Amino acid sequence: MSKYTTIIGLEVHVQLATKSKLFCRCSTQFGAEPNTQTCPVCIGMPGSLPVMNEEALNLALQTAVALNCTIPPLTKWDRKQYYYPDLPKGYQISQYDMPMSEHGHLEISDSKDRFETKQIRILRAHLEEDAGKSVHDEVAGRADSVIDLNRTGTPLLEIVSEPDMRSALEARAYLDELKLLLTYIGVSDCNMQEGSLRVDANVNLHIDKGGEKIATPIVEIKNMNSFRAVERAIEYEAGRQYKVWQETGAKLGDSPKQTRGWDDAAGVTRGQRSKEESSDYRYFPDPDLVPVSFSDEQVDAAKASLGELPSTIRESLQSDHGLSAYDAEVLVNQGRTLIDYYQSAVKVAGDAKGVCNWVTQDVLRVLKESDAGIETFSITAASLGDFVAKQKSGELPTARGRDVFDAMLEKGLSAADAMHSLGIEEVDDSELESLCQSLLEANPRIVDDVKGGKQQAVGALIGQAKKQNPNADPSKVRQICLDLIAKM
Amino acid sequence: MSLTSDDVEKVALLARLMLSPDELESMTAEMQQIVGYVDQLAEVDTTGIEPMAHAVELRNVTKDDNVAPSLPRGEALANAPKHNEEGYLVPAVLGD
Numbered sequence: 001m002s003k004y005t006t007i008i009g010l011e012v013h014v015q016l017a018t019k020s021k022l023f024c025r026c027s028t029q030f031g032a033e034p035n036t037q038t039c040p041v042c043i044g045m046p047g048s049l050p051v052m053n054e055e056a057l058n059l060a061l062q063t064a065v066a067l068n069c070t071i072p073p074l075t076k077w078d079r080k081q082y083y084y085p086d087l088p089k090g091y092q093i094s095q096y097d098m099p100m101s102e103h104g105h106l107e108i109s110d111s112k113d114r115f116e117t118k119q120i121r122i123l124r125a126h127l128e129e130d131a132g133k134s135v136h137d138e139v140a141g142r143a144d145s146v147i148d149l150n151r152t153g154t155p156l157l158e159i160v161s162e163p164d165m166r167s168a169l170e171a172r173a174y175l176d177e178l179k180l181l182l183t184y185i186g187v188s189d190c191n192m193q194e195g196s197l198r199v200d201a202n203v204n205l206h207i208d209k210g211g212e213k214i215a216t217p218i219v220e221i222k223n224m225n226s227f228r229a230v231e232r233a234i235e236y237e238a239g240r241q242y243k244v245w246q247e248t249g250a251k252l253g254d255s256p257k258q259t260r261g262w263d264d265a266a267g268v269t270r271g272q273r274s275k276e277e278s279s280d281y282r283y284f285p286d287p288d289l290v291p292v293s294f295s296d297e298q299v300d301a302a303k304a305s306l307g308e309l310p311s312t313i314r315e316s317l318q319s320d321h322g323l324s325a326y327d328a329e330v331l332v333n334q335g336r337t338l339i340d341y342y343q344s345a346v347k348v349a350g351d352a353k354g355v356c357n358w359v360t361q362d363v364l365r366v367l368k369e370s371d372a373g374i375e376t377f378s379i380t381a382a383s384l385g386d387f388v389a390k391q392k393s394g395e396l397p398t399a400r401g402r403d404v405f406d407a408m409l410e411k412g413l414s415a416a417d418a419m420h421s422l423g424i425e426e427v428d429d430s431e432l433e434s435l436c437q438s439l440l441e442a443n444p445r446i447v448d449d450v451k452g453g454k455q456q457a458v459g460a461l462i463g464q465a466k467k468q469n470p471n472a473d474p475s476k477v478r479q480i481c482l483d484l485i486a487k488m
Numbered sequence: 489m490s491l492t493s494d495d496v497e498k499v500a501l502l503a504r505l506m507l508s509p510d511e512l513e514s515m516t517a518e519m520q521q522i523v524g525y526v527d528q529l530a531e532v533d534t535t536g537i538e539p540m541a542h543a544v545e546l547r548n549v550t551k552d553d554n555v556a557p558s559l560p561r562g563e564a565l566a567n568a569p570k571h572n573e574e575g576y577l578v579p580a581v582l583g584d
Binding site for chain 1: 504542548552553561564565570
């Protein structure tokens with residue numbers, strides 16, 4: 001048994017996919033020239049007034065209901081005051097004591113069963129505006145930092161989990177599931193490289209010391225630039241906290257919450273400025289913005305707009321399509337467009353498992369090799385479905401499947417045309433039977449072997465059958481030969 | 489409610505203001521006056537009155553999600569104490 005339990009809560013900031021900022025009409029487009037997407041509102045000029053972006057409210061509401069949150073009847077805006085060069089107003093417009101949603105949950109599971117399926121509670125999800133960006137050119141040794149305020153005022157949804165995760169693996173699963181959900185409902189592109197998704201982790205340990213449960217001080221880890229970095233940082237931090245506890249015996253409450261930054265290259269967390277206490281932000285209601293109330297109709301409409309969520313699709317792929325948990329996960333993780341492709345193909349094929357095999361093995365391999373998406377894949381869902389159906393009916397021998405698939409892929413042919421171009425035709429059963437009969441007559445020793453109990457001896461006949469007629473279905477040849485021998 | 493010079497020092501630190509001992513003293517007195525003025529509101533009996541989220545009874549004032557032109561960069565940067573052709577220049581923020 002482990003010496004301690006790691007307690008993890010995650011704060012995730014996602015940029016909502018609006019065209020304009022949260023309180024003004026500046027563009028949110030990533031990658032523009034510095035300071036070309038700002039206006040008096042987002043750079044905090046005196047006398048300017050913010051107005052809420054209704055699309056940001058809609059996207060936030062969709063996310064909140066997808067996370068099973070309750071939506072309070074009234075929500076308001078607060079000013080969070082802190083002094084930093086990338087925050088031109090000297091405060092951030094955020095939500096403090098009346099967030100737009102709270103008390104949700106997200107289920108995480110592991111198809112490899114490394115942890116038990118569990119629900120991670122969501123404490124709250126609230127809207128806020130993003131800050132700008134400071135760039136310090138250390139190479140040039142310049143004394144000044146350059147501030148770019150393009151990002152200032154971009155809508156963010158901060159999703160705060162309860163400290164319900166118990167390992168780096170669970171934290172990773174939560175992030176994967178959250179990202180999948182957000183991209184399925186289309187509220188964010190979740191691009192970590194462009195800062196559309198940022199993660200902070202709150203980590204401490206529960207140590208069992210002779211029956212007494214001791215909690216170590218909570219550390220907030222920042223500056224993690226990938227989900228892998230989050231996993232590594234949590235693992236490192238748990239070990240570090242245990243070591244510190246052994247050395248100092250410091251417990252939760254002995255010191256204020258500490259902030260540490262993850263250094264990915266060095267693989268360590270390092271101490272940062274001590275976190276200002278919540279009261280230091282001196283929150284107060286923003287008088288420039290009126291409160292928001294979501295009606296029951298709006299909440300219902302948001303729920304109805306979600307479409308099928310990843311967890312539901314995974315379940316139905318297993319229960320209705322008979323796929324394994326692993327296959328369901330592989331398909332769902334590819335995103336909504338691939339699921340649509342798969343489902344359309346299954347409708348035509350009437351064989352879920354067959355389509356799943358071709359999609360997860362061949363289609364995904366081709367997409368990966370060509371670094372392309374399913375949108376531009378040369379075999380349409382209907383063609384793939386037809387192709388699988390033809391194998392199921394026996395019209396296309398399974399052994400020739402790969403050749404036909406390749407022909408469809410390279411020449412953009414339908415399954416029928418690809419089969420025609422390869423000279424594949426279904427061999428009539430009686431034709432097949434006479435072929436088998438002649439083979440048995442020519443190979444009395446094999447017949448004896450099979451009769452003597454060596455069933456696998458029939459394999460040699462399959463090879464000969466294919467030589468005489470490449471369209472012969474190996475499994476049929478095998479069966480017919482065995483049946484004929486049994487009657488001999 | 490009375491304000492101490494410690495309170496003022498803390499607020500000054502949060503606002504990144506450096507006050508001399510003289511300034512701290514006069515500032516404490518002045519801030520005490522402001523807080524005392526607002527404190528008069530406490531005399532009103534608010535028993536049984538629902539707190540309001542905002543001073544006006546409006547709700548849901550929104551704009552649509554359409555982009556409008558931003559300020560030309562030169563104009564946006566014009567009032568900054570220090571800037572180059574691309575951005576605002578501030579003393580280096582390091583060690584964070």
